[in-house]
Amino acid sequence: METQRVGIREFRDKLATYLLESDSALAITRHxxxxxxxxxxxxxxxxxEQEALRLAGVRMQEMMxxxxxxxxxxxxxxxxxxxxxxx
Numbered sequence: 001m002e003t004q005r006v007g008i009r010e011f012r013d014k015l016a017t018y019l020l021e022s023d024s025a026l027a028i029t030r031h032x033x034x035x036x037x038x039x040x041x042x043x044x045x046x047x048x049e050q051e052a053l054r055l056a057g058v059r060m061q062e063m064m065x066x067x068x069x070x071x072x073x074x075x076x077x078x079x080x081x082x083x084x085x086x087x
Contacts (some may be wrong), residue, residue, distance in 0.1 A: 003027050008035065033085070 003025045011018060011028050018026060018038065025036040044052070064070070 003037075005034075011038070033051055 005027045006018070006029065008028055008030045011026065019040075020039070022040045025040070026083045027034045028038060064074075
């Protein structure tokens, strides 16, 4: 799935269009930095896409367990990284 980059102002201004017509993931940016993602779910995914997403989730859980990492720790690390990037 290809990710298109779009500025937050454009995303806000064309929100209805993106929500109803977007077929691919969007990386929402602010001043060039990615601040979030929009992953459309309105469209029906093929069985192979659904299986790929399921397997990615399973693999992520396996990696987290193998490394003794929790979702809360990942989130805290991300917040700290983002805070440091903002300066």
